[in-house]
Amino acid sequence: MTGRIIGTGSYVPEQVVTNEDLAKIVDTTDEWIVTRTGIHERRIAVHEGTSEMAAKAARRALEDAGMEAGELDIILLATSSPDNCFPNGACEVQAAIGAKNAVAFDISAACSGFEFALSTVQAFLQAGIYKTALIIGVDCLSKLTDWNDRSTCVLFGDGAGAAVLRAEETGVIHSVMGSDGTKGPVLSCSARTGGNFLNGKRPELGFIYMDGQEVFKFAVKKVPECIQQVLKESGTDIDEVKYFVLHQANYRICESVAKRLKQPLDKVPMNIGSYGNTSGATVPILLDELNRQGKLERGDKIVMAGFGGGLTWGAALVEW
Numbered sequence: 001m002t003g004r005i006i007g008t009g010s011y012v013p014e015q016v017v018t019n020e021d022l023a024k025i026v027d028t029t030d031e032w033i034v035t036r037t038g039i040h041e042r043r044i045a046v047h048e049g050t051s052e053m054a055a056k057a058a059r060r061a062l063e064d065a066g067m068e069a070g071e072l073d074i075i076l077l078a079t080s081s082p083d084n085c086f087p088n089g090a091c092e093v094q095a096a097i098g099a100k101n102a103v104a105f106d107i108s109a110a111c112s113g114f115e116f117a118l119s120t121v122q123a124f125l126q127a128g129i130y131k132t133a134l135i136i137g138v139d140c141l142s143k144l145t146d147w148n149d150r151s152t153c154v155l156f157g158d159g160a161g162a163a164v165l166r167a168e169e170t171g172v173i174h175s176v177m178g179s180d181g182t183k184g185p186v187l188s189c190s191a192r193t194g195g196n197f198l199n200g201k202r203p204e205l206g207f208i209y210m211d212g213q214e215v216f217k218f219a220v221k222k223v224p225e226c227i228q229q230v231l232k233e234s235g236t237d238i239d240e241v242k243y244f245v246l247h248q249a250n251y252r253i254c255e256s257v258a259k260r261l262k263q264p265l266d267k268v269p270m271n272i273g274s275y276g277n278t279s280g281a282t283v284p285i286l287l288d289e290l291n292r293q294g295k296l297e298r299g300d301k302i303v304m305a306g307f308g309g310g311l312t313w314g315a316a317l318v319e320w
């Protein structure tokens with residue numbers, strides 16, 4: 001037994017923010033952003049939070065799967081921008097969609113979160129502990145962004161993507177995850193640190209900090225490595241893979257990964273131009289687009305791969 005993806009869904013907020021819009025608030029240009037990142041515009045949540053976006057994507061995934069929320073055994077929600085410290089976002093989605101029979105909890109692995117959630121539920125499904133699962137990658141980084149910092153604020157967007165899995169004979173073939181906590185400081189966002197009654201300080205909120213070049217170097221090395229690992233360990237030839245559904249952080253990273261894997265760029269679909277980096281949501285949003293465009297057929301092999309804060313990385317080989 002393994003986990004097979006039987007439905008996908010996604011949601012992005014309505015509000016479009018273009019590069020020109022950002023050029024009005026920080027010293028940047030459309031040309032700089034497009035040539036360095038491939039991003040033309042992003043969606044920003046104005047009135048909704050992380051859990052609401054997640055619930056919308058979840059409902060769409062359940063509808064696509066033809067499944068009722070009450071049939072779900074487990075909900076894993078991957079985010080690094082939850083609405084609350086607790087209750088967790090997965091429990092809020094559980095309540096919103098009425099998944100009364102599921103256990104629900106969050107996973108925090110930044111932009112690798114969806115791959116971590118997939119690997120984790122796959123273990124439960126493979127072990128026969130649960131039969132059905134909902135996984136969600138969702139982030140609302142606009143609330144963690146310093147809108148005065150041009151080096152980060154142009155990169156991110158808000159959104160959610162979800163997938164429903166069921167225990168079947170085929171599906172997730174193999175997955176790998178990795179982390180290196182020693183590199184944590186290159187991409188970080190502290191939250192509510194340093195305050196209590198003894199030191200008399202109020203907790204302070206942090207913003208996203210990123211050493212862009214270090215993250216870039218890490219990504220172009222680690223993503224091909226973990227893809228090669230997942231293929232090697234499953235005895236799969238790279239040419240059997242139809243699509244590499246990669247974390248959408250920068251089109252130049254996607255190009256570089258394709259080059260290092262010696263794969264044509266048309267096997268690396270991208271939507272970063274429209275949404276920017278939605279963190280844990282990029283891979284499931286892109287997966288949902290491919291699914292709804294009819295580009296995935298039963299038996300196709302695809303690889304999903306993510307990388308991000310932690311530092312973390314992960315890849316999964318999936319038979320559709």
Ligand code: COA
Binds near residue numbers: 028036210212216253
């Ligand atoms: N508009 C205009 N200029 C900008 C800018 C912006 N939005 N942001 C930075 N710059 C400037 C810098 O200040 C710097 O100027 P200087 O040379 O006068 O000091 C110059 O552009 C080059 O900056 P640099 O950081 O070297 O650019 P880069 O080519 O490395 O591109 C990133 C920056 C962030 C696009 C790139 O490093 C990247 O994509 N890194 C990976 C990020 C990532 O994947 N993050 C998500 C991880 S999940």
